[in-house]
Amino acid sequence: MSAGLASIAYAFPRGRATLAELAAQGQLTTRPEVLGRFGFEEVRVAVDESPYALGLEAARAALRGVDPESVDLLVYAGTPSAAAFQLPGEPRSRSVLGTLDRFKYPGPRLQFELGLVRATTFAVGELACASLFGALRVARALAESEGLKRVLCVASEFFPEEAGREALFNCTSDAACALLVEHGATRNRIVAQAQVTKGYYWDCEGSREEIVASYFPTARRVVEDVLQKAGWIREDVTWVIPHNVSLRSWEVLLGLLRLPRARLYASNIARNGHTLVGDNFINLADALEAGEVRPGDRLLLFSYGFGAHWSALAMEV
Amino acid sequence: MSPGHPPTLLVTGATGLVGGGALRAVLDASPDARAFALVRTRDAGTALRRALGPLGARVSPVLGDVRFPALGLDASVRSELRGRITHLLHSAGDICFARPLEQARAVNTTGTAHALELAQDLGARRFVHVSTAYVAGRAVGTVAEEPSSGAHGFVNAYEQSKHEAEVLVRGSGCEFVVLRPSSIVCDARTGAVSQVNAVHRALFLYFSGLVPMLPGDERWPLDLVPADWVTRSVARLTLDPEASGRTFHLCAGSGAPPLGALFDLTDEVLRADPDFRRRGVSRPDVVDLATYRLFEQSVQELGDPKLIRILRALSTFIEQMTLPKTFETAGAEAALGEPAPAVLEYWPRMLSHLVSTHWAVARENREAA
Numbered sequence: 160m161s162a163g164l165a166s167i168a169y170a171f172p173r174g175r176a177t178l179a180e181l182a183a184q185g186q187l188t189t190r191p192e193v194l195g196r197f198g199f200e201e202v203r204v205a206v207d208e209s210p211y212a213l214g215l216e217a218a219r220a221a222l223r224g225v226d227p228e229s230v231d232l233l234v235y236a237g238t239p240s241a242a243a244f245q246l247p248g249e250p251r252s253r254s255v256l257g258t259l260d261r262f263k264y265p266g267p268r269l270q271f272e273l274g275l276v277r278a279t280t281f282a283v284g285e286l287a288c289a290s291l292f293g294a295l296r297v298a299r300a301l302a303e304s305e306g307l308k309r310v311l312c313v314a315s316e317f318f319p320e321e322a323g324r325e326a327l328f329n330c331t332s333d334a335a336c337a338l339l340v341e342h343g344a345t346r347n348r349i350v351a352q353a354q355v356t357k358g359y360y361w362d363c364e365g366s367r368e369e370i371v372a373s374y375f376p377t378a379r380r381v382v383e384d385v386l387q388k389a390g391w392i393r394e395d396v397t398w399v400i401p402h403n404v405s406l407r408s409w410e411v412l413l414g415l416l417r418l419p420r421a422r423l424y425a426s427n428i429a430r431n432g433h434t435l436v437g438d439n440f441i442n443l444a445d446a447l448e449a450g451e452v453r454p455g456d457r458l459l460l461f462s463y464g465f466g467a468h469w470s471a472l473a474m475e476v
Numbered sequence: 477m478s479p480g481h482p483p484t485l486l487v488t489g490a491t492g493l494v495g496g497g498a499l500r501a502v503l504d505a506s507p508d509a510r511a512f513a514l515v516r517t518r519d520a521g522t523a524l525r526r527a528l529g530p531l532g533a534r535v536s537p538v539l540g541d542v543r544f545p546a547l548g549l550d551a552s553v554r555s556e557l558r559g560r561i562t563h564l565l566h567s568a569g570d571i572c573f574a575r576p577l578e579q580a581r582a583v584n585t586t587g588t589a590h591a592l593e594l595a596q597d598l599g600a601r602r603f604v605h606v607s608t609a610y611v612a613g614r615a616v617g618t619v620a621e622e623p624s625s626g627a628h629g630f631v632n633a634y635e636q637s638k639h640e641a642e643v644l645v646r647g648s649g650c651e652f653v654v655l656r657p658s659s660i661v662c663d664a665r666t667g668a669v670s671q672v673n674a675v676h677r678a679l680f681l682y683f684s685g686l687v688p689m690l691p692g693d694e695r696w697p698l699d700l701v702p703a704d705w706v707t708r709s710v711a712r713l714t715l716d717p718e719a720s721g722r723t724f725h726l727c728a729g730s731g732a733p734p735l736g737a738l739f740d741l742t743d744e745v746l747r748a749d750p751d752f753r754r755r756g757v758s759r760p761d762v763v764d765l766a767t768y769r770l771f772e773q774s775v776q777e778l779g780d781p782k783l784i785r786i787l788r789a790l791s792t793f794i795e796q797m798t799l800p801k802t803f804e805t806a807g808a809e810a811a812l813g814e815p816a817p818a819v820l821e822y823w824p825r826m827l828s829h830l831v832s833t834h835w836a837v838a839r840e841n842r843e844a845a
Contacts, residue, residue, distance in 0.1 A: 193777050328778050357756040368782045372688040375771075376758035407774050414767025415689065 162299045163344025164474075165309075167444040168220030169336040169437055170213045174204035178330065186324040194330055198406025198425070202324060202432035203332040205247045205317050210238040211265045213335035214315030218273055221311065221337035227274040230339075231307040234298055235266035235282040236290035237315035237335065237436055247320065269313060278311070288402060288435050289354070289464030290314050291336060292472060296352055302342040310340040314436035326465075327367060329404040329433045336437025346454065347443075351388035351473040355381045360467035370467060374408075379415045381469040382461055389473035393418060397456035400446065402438040402463065403428045412461075424451065438462065439472075452476055482508040483715060486561045486600065488542055488591060489568030490535075491520050493660060493671040494606055496527070497707025498565060498714065503531040505711060512557060514540045514547055514568070542568045542587030546594050557598050564595040565714055567606035569638070573674060573792035577633040584637035585644065592648045603650040604714045609658040609699065609727050609803050611639040616799050621656075621723045621807040631795045653719045657706045657726040658803060664702035664817045667825025674793045675700065679827070680835050683746060685757040686786050691768035694736025696800035699728045700823075701816050709812055716811060728816045729805030733823075735762060735797065741820055745827040752831070765798045 176184075178191035178199060187194065205213075214237055222230070237243060243265040266280040286293040291314050298310035315335030318324060324331050355377055360366050386393065399422050401409050406428050413420055424446045427438075434441060439460040446452040453476065460472040483506055489495030490513035502509050513535050515521040521537025528535060538557075540548035549557075568591075570583035588605065595603045612619045613630035623646055630636040645652050661676070662669045669676055681687045709726050713719045733741075743759040746752045763771075772791070775783045809815050 189778060193779075196777065197774070359755040368780065368786070369685045371775075371780070371783060372686045373756075373758050375688040376761045377756075379761055380758065407770070411767055411771045411774065414763050414770065415761050 161344070161348050161350070162302050162340050162342050163349060164338050164347035165341040165344055166221045166223070166225075166339040167336070167347075167440050167447075168217050169334060169441045169444060170216040170220070171203040171431075172205035172208045172213060172333050174206040175201050176204050176324070177201045181324050181330070187330070188323065188325050189328060196407070197328065198428045199330040199432055200429040202330050203334060203434070205333040207246060208333075209244050209246050210315040210317050210333075210335065211243040211268065213333070214243070214265060214313050214337070215269060215272060217315065217335040217337040218269055218311060218313045221339045222273060225309070225339065228277050230275045230278045230309045230311050232298065232301060232310040233266055233270050233275055233278045233280040234294040234310060234312045235264075235269065235280060235314070236284070236286070236294040236312060237265065238317065239282065239284055240264060243315065247317075265315075275311065285466055286468050287464030287466055288433075288438070289462045289468040289470040290316070291338065291437055291440060292352070292354065292462055292470035293468075295338065295340065295349065295472070296354065298340040299349060299352070302340065306342075308342050312338040312340060316435035318435060326433070327363070327370065332432040332434045334431075334434035334437055334441065336434070336440050338440060346476060348475045349472060350475055351385050353381050353385040353388060353471045355469045357467050363465045373467070374463060375412060375415055377469045378412055378461060378463065381471045382416055382459065385459070385471035385473050391457060391473060395457050396422060396459045398446065398452055398458050399423045400439050400443050400458050400460045401425065401428070402461065403431060403433040403442070404463065405433075447476070481562065482506070482510070483562045484560050485509065485511040485563045485565050485714075486514065486557065486598070487511055487565045487567065488514045488547065489566070489606070491515060491524055492567060493703055494657065494707055494710060495565065495567035496524070497703060498567065498710035499535070500528060500531060501708050501711030502714060503528070503534055506715065510534045510536075512536050512538050512561070514538055514542070516541050542590055543582055545590055546597065547590050549594070554594075554597065559599050561595075561598045561600040563602045563604055563714055564591060564598070564600040565604045565606070565710075566591045567710070569606070571634065571673065573632045573634045575633050577636060580633035580637035581640065584634070585640040588641035589644050592644060592650060595650055596648070601651060602714075602720065603645060603648070603652045604710070605642065605645045605652060605654050606710060607642050607654050607656045608635070608638045609656040609725055610635045610796065611642055611656065612801060612803075613639065614799055616801050619725070619801050619803045621725050621804050623723065631799070632792050651720050653713055653721075654723040655710055655713055655726055656723065656803075658699035658701050658728065660703050660706055661700050662702055662822065662826035662829065663704045664822040665704065667822060667827075667829035669826060669829060670703065676830065677789055679742070679830065681786055681789070682742070682760060683752060683757070683831070683835065685755055687760045687790070688758075689761040689763045689768060689771060690790075690797060691765045691794060692735055692762050692797035693800065694739070694762050695734050696797070697732035697802060698735050698738055698797070699732040699803055700819050701726060701728055702822055705817055709808070712812060719811060722807060724808040724811065725803040725805045726808060726816070727803035727805055728819055729803050731815055731818060732802065733819050737820065738823065741823055742827060745824045746831065749831050
């Protein structure tokens with residue numbers, strides 16, 4: 160029996176910043192007009208929110224109308240450990256590694272605050288922008304093997320304050336996203352999933368050019384892999400639901416995939432920028448809400464996470 | 477050509493891949509042949525003779541440079557050569573694709589004009605012109621072993637300057653033979669690469685995991701030929717009395733492998749290298765030109781210096797990959813009695829050679845550049 164997404168919810172912080180504002184603050188390494196040509200306009204910036212607070216907000220929204228006690232598992236895939244509770248501008252406390260603070264985990268706290276009394280929790284990490292894909296993979300596998308009915312996947316990630324707002328030619332946003340995965344769901348059904356990890360690229364800064372070179376052909380390969388697993392051909396894909404690493408990179412990738420530009424749901428790239436955790440699912444939620452994605456549509460979701468991970472998902476609405 | 481008259485050659489480009497190889501093959505095939513080799517320095521002449529071993533005794537280096545009238549030969553040398561040269565084998569050329577047109581012309585076109593004038597002055601009976609199959613420029617489809625019109629335009633200055641040189645040869649009044657190799661890659665028997673060109677540089681970038689995509693179509697042919705076969709063929713056609721006034725494609729022709737098959741084989745061979753395999757380097761995708769140009773434009777806009785350098789290195793020849801063409805080889809095959817060796821048969825040996833030498837040749841070349 161397959162699993163599907165019973166609900167998708169997300170939360171953005173209150174703040175926004177335009178490319179010009181980010182440039183003025185020294186947050187960009189690429190000229191703002193270039194990033195503008197790559198499809199970006201503004202990003203979401205935390206003002207007084209913590210990653211945890213946004214994660215909690217997204218999770219609450221995902222569970223609206225759901226009995227918390229019906230959730231069997233919570234998979235957390237966001238900012239790890241005590242850093243999840245840190246507020247913007249708050250001075251970093253001394254290393255928590257030597258204190259019990261290192262065991263302040265956001266996953267168990269979410270379980271408690273959401274009242275998921277039956278749920279066990281754990282975290283997945285080191286997948287960067289492919290984290291929710293990894294959480295889904297685990298959720299589906301455990302739903303199948305352990306007979307779990309409902310799994311809540313939560314990811315919340317802010318780009319480190321000192322790191323600016325750019326990660327290899329894209330413009331990053333702070334955000335949280337939560338997915339409620341149901342075993343046997345008939346809508347937003349996950350048909351197939353594929354991932355490629357290439358640890359050679361573990362040093363993002365040291366292998367920038369190689370990552371750019373590897374990104375496109377490996378993305379094509381993982382997409383072909385997921386389509387094959389789903390038993391689809393390219394023409395079956397109604398919508399490509401992207402990660403927002405730039406409109407330009409998608410235009411190139413669509414060329415490799417031989418998919419028309421019209422199938423790309425790209426409305427959010429300009430207004431949201433690239434969130435580290437949930438682009439594809441935030442885009443999907445908005446596309447569903449807007450009625451652009453309809454029941455029966457076949458969706459291709461693809462994301463790349465530093466590390467390096469290429470992840471793809473085939474879904475049927 | 478009068479039968480029985482021992483050939484005496486004046487060879488330009490004798491220190492290069494084709495000129496040097498053809499000189500050796502002529503001396504090998506004709507025990508009574510002699511040659512004068514145009515060299516730019518005395519040391520180059522000494523090195524050439526040494527490299528030729530016992531054959532070097534029949535070679536006399538003469539100092540000169542194709543960029544100068546009479547190839548820069550002293551009047552006394554010209555006097556000595558006058559009436560003695562049977563063949564002027566002109567294989568000197570600037571094979572860098574990135575040169576501005578005027579610089580490419582200085583060697584390839586004006587150099588040919590100088591060589592033709594000298595051939596006439598010396599009374600050489602035949603002018604053998606080593607050209608390139610890519611004088612076809614932007615033409616697509618079947619390319620005949622005939623004069624090219626130049627009407628389709630050219631991908632780079634190298635092609636244009638070589639086309640212009642052919643026009644000079646045909647209009648010179650000299651008895652001529654035009655020989656057009658395609659991309660020369662290695663020795664077919666050993667796989668050894670003695671002169672690095674754009675193909676090897678592109679493979680080096682591929683091996684380094686720095687080539688995401690190339691423009692073209694997996695089904696389109698890529699014409700490659702081995703150096704030993706080319707030089708052997710140049711030597712044979714240089715001395716072949718029936719070759720006069722004709723143009724020969726020294727190409728794989730209809731045997732040129734499709735790009736997809738070549739990439740598949742390349743990937744398979746490189747994957748046998750544990751380091752390459754561990755790095756997980758992807759086989760470059762073959763995309764339409766619009767997608768490639770968009771990627772290229774994006775890299776330019778982002779200003780990453782290393783990526784820009786890589787794309788610039790590829791850009792001078794890459795457009796040829798989007799201009800599918802098959803070089804007719806019937807004339808060459810009939811004259812030589814054999815087609816070019818099958819690319820997919822010797823290609824793995826070349827790749828293994830490059831990998832086992834850690835691309836030393838490519839690196840040296842890159843550093844020199």
